[in-house]
Amino acid sequence: MADILQRIIEKKAEEIKCLEKSGYKRYENANIRGVNKLYDSLLGAEKLGVIAEIKRASPSKGDIRTEVDPPVQAKEYERAGAAAISVLTDTHFFKGKMEDLARVREEVSIPILCKDFILDPIQIDRARDAGANIILLIVAALERPLLRSLFHYAENKGLEVLVEVHDEEEMKTALDLGAKIIGINNRNLKTFEVSLDVTERLAGMIHNEEVVLISESGIRHVEDCIRAAKAGAHGVLVGETLMRSDDTGRVLSSLQIKKGDGR
Numbered sequence: 001m002a003d004i005l006q007r008i009i010e011k012k013a014e015e016i017k018c019l020e021k022s023g024y025k026r027y028e029n030a031n032i033r034g035v036n037k038l039y040d041s042l043l044g045a046e047k048l049g050v051i052a053e054i055k056r057a058s059p060s061k062g063d064i065r066t067e068v069d070p071p072v073q074a075k076e077y078e079r080a081g082a083a084a085i086s087v088l089t090d091t092h093f094f095k096g097k098m099e100d101l102a103r104v105r106e107e108v109s110i111p112i113l114c115k116d117f118i119l120d121p122i123q124i125d126r127a128r129d130a131g132a133n134i135i136l137l138i139v140a141a142l143e144r145p146l147l148r149s150l151f152h153y154a155e156n157k158g159l160e161v162l163v164e165v166h167d168e169e170e171m172k173t174a175l176d177l178g179a180k181i182i183g184i185n186n187r188n189l190k191t192f193e194v195s196l197d198v199t200e201r202l203a204g205m206i207h208n209e210e211v212v213l214i215s216e217s218g219i220r221h222v223e224d225c226i227r228a229a230k231a232g233a234h235g236v237l238v239g240e241t242l243m244r245s246d247d248t249g250r251v252l253s254s255l256q257i258k259k260g261d262g263r
């Protein structure tokens with residue numbers, strides 16, 4: 001059986017064809033001016049930044065919290081000091097939608113990451129129209145020339161790009177590309193195995209102090225944040241732990257450790 005990333009990409013390619021045919025709903029009011037850059041807020045920060053994710057469901061975990069109201073959840077994230085909000089907009093596998101992102105944009109003033117499987121510039125336009133400030137590009141999902149062209153397309157539109165990697169070769173690609181924000185996904189998309197070892201292993205390949213590093217997936221406790229920060233991460237991307245918590249604000253605050261802690 002094809003692995004999950006392969007299946008998602010195939011489905012996404014079909015969806016893009018429909019987007020092109022039918023056009024897509026535009027969000028006229030999305031205003032992304034005046035929102036600070038995630039990069040600037042994380043580079044020299046004393047504390048570990050948290051990108052807090054709105055994630056209803058996932059292929060590895062099934063339903064997480066399908067009935068969440070994204071603007072309410074996002075406001076709680078913002079109040080608790082999140083550096084940015086990630087909104088999963090894929091519908092088929094994650095039960096999200098672009099409208100979630102547009103609604104969140106109306107309620108918060110921190111940067112928003114459009115978390116999706118981007119394969120075509122039309123998705124970048126659509127994310128930007130809905131009010132995204134940051135897009136995700138997954139190295140494992142893209143041939144190198146396409147990765148490069150999407151990266152520059154987004155940057156030219158004034159968007160920040162989180163370039164996601166999972167192994168040494170992908171990290172090298174992200175560095176060669178000149179990515180300013182690199183996300184190390186601790187989750188193996190073929191086996192769903194999650195391990196912070198991945199962050200610890202790959203972070204050492206970054207020798208450029210101008211690169212902002214995010215450790216993604218499987219962050220549950222303060223100890224995980226300490227490990228990520230020790231490895232050199234400027235931030236963590238947290239979904240399930242925050243979505244399942246009854247005390248989201250407190251948990252989110254506790255994850256924003258001083259980067260020197262535990263060293």
Ligand SMILES: O=P(O)(O)OC[C@@H](O)[C@@H](O)c1c[nH]c2ccccc12
Nearest residue numbers: 185216217218219237238239240241
């Ligand atoms: O729920 P978690 O384990 O905290 O993970 C969040 C985030 O890292 C994860 O949702 C993610 C990381 N990269 C992705 C790419 C696509 C979809 C989802 C993801």
